[in-house]
Amino acid sequence: MVRPQAASPSSREKILEVAEAHFARRGFSGVGLRELAQAAGLGKSSLFHHFAGKSQLYFEVLERVLARIQVRLAAALARPGAPLARLEGWVDALVDALAEHPASARLLLRGLVEDEDFPDEPLHEAQRAEQLLGEILQGIHALLREGIERGDFRRLSVPDTVQTLIGATVYHFASGELGESIMGGPLLSSEAVRRRKQELRQLLHQGLAAGAADPGLRRG
Amino acid sequence: MVRPQAASPSSREKILEVAEAHFARRGFSGVGLRELAQAAGLGKSSLFHHFAGKSQLYFEVLERVLARIQVRLAAALARPGAPLARLEGWVDALVDALAEHPASARLLLRGLVEDEDFPDEPLHEAQRAEQLLGEILQGIHALLREGIERGDFRRLSVPDTVQTLIGATVYHFASGELGESIMGGPLLSSEAVRRRKQELRQLLHQGLAAGAADPGLRRG
DNA sequence: GTCTATATCACGATAGAC
């Protein structure tokens, strides 16, 4: 790998930066390389010097976002504590990661749900992105199972709960204009982010706890 | 207005039908009118006899989906009962609506998050779709507020809870391959749908209820 | 109402000068 340079971003990094924003807003097929190059301050053909094609650029963007998030989530899971506390740390870390980089949530929601047929055969970048996603999912999956086995959580459906967690975080921060209309204000202000974390914490604390159905199994 | 004809679907209805599936899978910019016409069993130019253009067709599809859902949700809200019971009925109705028509959730998720710049000025179909969405949101908003005022729900943030409900339903059924990978099976089997409803019911029953111990305000 | 052209334009990608 060539050394990172913090001072002035290379063209390559500039392209990745603007591509992230554009793909997040318009999706893969909605973005033209022409506008993308223009936004990066380059001619259209210069993109092909840095990336093999549109698909490769797209997956490299996706990989960057997933890597950024995976690091934070793994760190949150590695902290000591009971499953519920670690789950709340995991959610907080995910919310922070999504809120900090406004394009992330939309890009993820698109990338995960989208169903383009990419012309080229399995790109290396796509495989790496899928691997990162797998690590994220495996981590939260294991945590939920641990919480159930310890009796801290009720006997919830782990996959359903994972889906609910994704929806409550990724969808929320990807919801754009609709979300702001529902919330009656910005999604990304520090106050809105703080309130979101607090609301999720309460919902999960009450909603996942082992309750009347499993009396006596609660532990401190 | 010309009256609908139930017997054999008109070309117009056939187009709407296949357009719904295509737009759901590929998004607005990902769908070409050529493939769309072919899937409907028509020549490409025939589409323009029934619809003014691609944008109008898209919004008419969106409007149909929203109308279908809005009717069910309004009916669920109109049933008598306590707020929690009516909320559970609302969620069940939404899940049923999304599960019954597989393209709906994806189309909605795209339509709500997507941010295309549609060339034409405010289309009538787009305004109608927005109005239906507004009615849906207003209904669930009022229900949550009523539950809080009656003391059935804790003092939750109504907008945050609306967002969570959307994420837990629309995202889930829009999650496609990723969702099936997480769930370890189909999203739309009657068993999966039943379990999803049951899980959401438990989460909301415990998570929104008033009177539980306060989880404590951690700083952050 | 459906069709066969066709117009016009943007797309991704390439070639090659500098």
Place this chain on the structure above:
DNA sequence: GTCTATCGTGATATAGAC
């Protein structure tokens, strides 16, 4: 590494025969 010029294709949309 960036540029201009261009290729080939497919996009939306239109014109007009039947």
